[in-house]
Amino acid sequence: MSTDPVSADIPICSAKGCRAAAVWVLAWNNPKLHTPERRKTWLACEEHREYLSKFLGVRGFLKDVVTLGEWEGPASGGGRGSAADG
Secondary structure, eight states, X not given: OOOOXXXXXXXXXXXXXOOSBOOEEEEEOOTTTXXXXXXXXXXXXXXXXXXXXXXXXXXXXXXXXXXXXXXXXXXXXXXXXXXXXX
């Protein structure tokens, strides 16, 4: 039986199909769905940080971009999702 080479303990990029280690946290919310203080998160590798930031930014969803080491997100408002096709 084979195992996934990326451990579940290692955060990976949220870009579709990417399995690279995450370096960045993109905090966002959709004002039509979330309260203003709520923050959802996507993770990004170096290669996809700009793309994912632009994807969220043009929709007015992007609130903050910080390194994974700097992230101190709210326990109730997080949630890693997958990036939409782009």
